[in-house]
Amino acid sequence: MQLLEQRIRATGKVCPGDVLKVNDFLNHQIDVPFVKRLGEEFRRLYKDNYISKILTIEASGIGIACLTAEQFNCPVLFAKKAMTTNMSDDVFSAPIYSYTHQQPGTIVVNREFLKPTDRVLIIDDFLANGSALSALIQLCHEAKAEVVGCGVVIEKAYQPGGKKIRDMGIRVESLARIKAMSVENGIEFCD
Amino acid sequence: MQLLEQRIRATGKVCPGDVLKVNDFLNHQIDVPFVKRLGEEFRRLYKDNYISKILTIEASGIGIACLTAEQFNCPVLFAKKAMTTNMSDDVFSAPIYSYTHQQPGTIVVNREFLKPTDRVLIIDDFLANGSALSALIQLCHEAKAEVVGCGVVIEKAYQPGGKKIRDMGIRVESLARIKAMSVENGIEFCD
Numbered sequence: 167m168q169l170l171e172q173r174i175r176a177t178g179k180v181c182p183g184d185v186l187k188v189n190d191f192l193n194h195q196i197d198v199p200f201v202k203r204l205g206e207e208f209r210r211l212y213k214d215n216y217i218s219k220i221l222t223i224e225a226s227g228i229g230i231a232c233l234t235a236e237q238f239n240c241p242v243l244f245a246k247k248a249m250t251t252n253m254s255d256d257v258f259s260a261p262i263y264s265y266t267h268q269q270p271g272t273i274v275v276n277r278e279f280l281k282p283t284d285r286v287l288i289i290d291d292f293l294a295n296g297s298a299l300s301a302l303i304q305l306c307h308e309a310k311a312e313v314v315g316c317g318v319v320i321e322k323a324y325q326p327g328g329k330k331i332r333d334m335g336i337r338v339e340s341l342a343r344i345k346a347m348s349v350e351n352g353i354e355f356c357d
Numbered sequence: 358m359q360l361l362e363q364r365i366r367a368t369g370k371v372c373p374g375d376v377l378k379v380n381d382f383l384n385h386q387i388d389v390p391f392v393k394r395l396g397e398e399f400r401r402l403y404k405d406n407y408i409s410k411i412l413t414i415e416a417s418g419i420g421i422a423c424l425t426a427e428q429f430n431c432p433v434l435f436a437k438k439a440m441t442t443n444m445s446d447d448v449f450s451a452p453i454y455s456y457t458h459q460q461p462g463t464i465v466v467n468r469e470f471l472k473p474t475d476r477v478l479i480i481d482d483f484l485a486n487g488s489a490l491s492a493l494i495q496l497c498h499e500a501k502a503e504v505v506g507c508g509v510v511i512e513k514a515y516q517p518g519g520k521k522i523r524d525m526g527i528r529v530e531s532l533a534r535i536k537a538m539s540v541e542n543g544i545e546f547c548d
Binding site: 189190191194195196197198199201202224225226228229231232233235236239240241242243244246275276278279 | 470
């Protein structure tokens with residue numbers, strides 16, 4: 167999506183440690199009119215797929231998920247990061263590895279909000295190693311809900327997550343795909 | 358707001374420890390078309406106040422903030438819960454006490470996103486003791502940004518937060534105000 171690539175080039179900051187900060191429109195400040203256009207693009211991509219629910223993970227997925235859900239007129243469910251792996255019976259849970267905090271964790275959703283009748287679009291801001299998407303997919307599998315596909319704002323295509331998820335047979339749509347990135351040379355997008 | 362009171366009566370769950378769970382539309386699952394109507398109500402209340410930015414706190418404030426910001430055509434800034442009180446120079450920070458986790462913490466925003474020219478509407482899901490709103494107001498004061506007012510979805514009016522903030526001379530609009538609440542007797546709203 168050209169509009170998004172332009173924005174990333176203009177205001178994204180490549181930082182040491184393979185970090186891309188897009189704090190001015192997505193991860194800290196949310197440029198709502200702009201992110202709404204990303205939601206419209208997800209709508210265009212998945213408009214024939216009868217989405218009943220959008221699943222994401224707290225915290226920075228929530229904004230893009232809500233502005234996308236508006237396009238589908240459906241609810242958002244955001245998985246919570248659990249403090250403990252000692253879960254109650256009323257949740258589905260899945261392991262996740264946080265690269266930000268360099269530690270393993272667990273995400274959960276209440277069973278009452280994810281059903282076998284749901285057709286789920288999973289939305290997240292970044293796709294790199296695929297840990298978050300894998301965990302969200304696992305929650306859907308636990309619930310026997312159908313994963314229609316994933317919608318990602320920025321994919322680091324040089325990392326293994328995208329291939330991993332697509333190799334599971336799951337559709338992944340990324341609005342910007344980064345081929346290479348470095349502090350020295352900036353950002354190169356996939357064609 | 359009658360529509361909201363009806364929804365809280367219908368699907369809210371009063372739990373021991375003075376907890377009101379509204380997980381089916383606000384705090385876990387987000388009923389986007391419904392929450393959008395709450396955003397429209399905040400717009401009606403603050404439409405003449407030239408709001409330039411909506412400030413909230415991760416995670417459950419983000420959805421309502423985004424759907425409200427759409428009405429004002431302005432960005433959202435969400436304060437982050439910091440892991441440490443050892444802050445860098447490029448953030449404004451304020452102390453906060455988490456009643457959920459029963460421990461003190463710190464919230465931060467990057468200085469570049471909160472300016473003296475900003476006219477800020479602070480949005481949050483709940484107002485009880487006022488710890489979160491106070492911290493968000495303090496961030497604005499640090500930044501010399503103007504706090505136009507606060508918009509809260511559910512105020513526990515029997516707790517001291519609302520009075521505390523209003524006594525600071527700050528306008529607080531709550532869409533539902535709870536007068537009393539208990540597992541035995543359910544919820545009573547203010548007139």
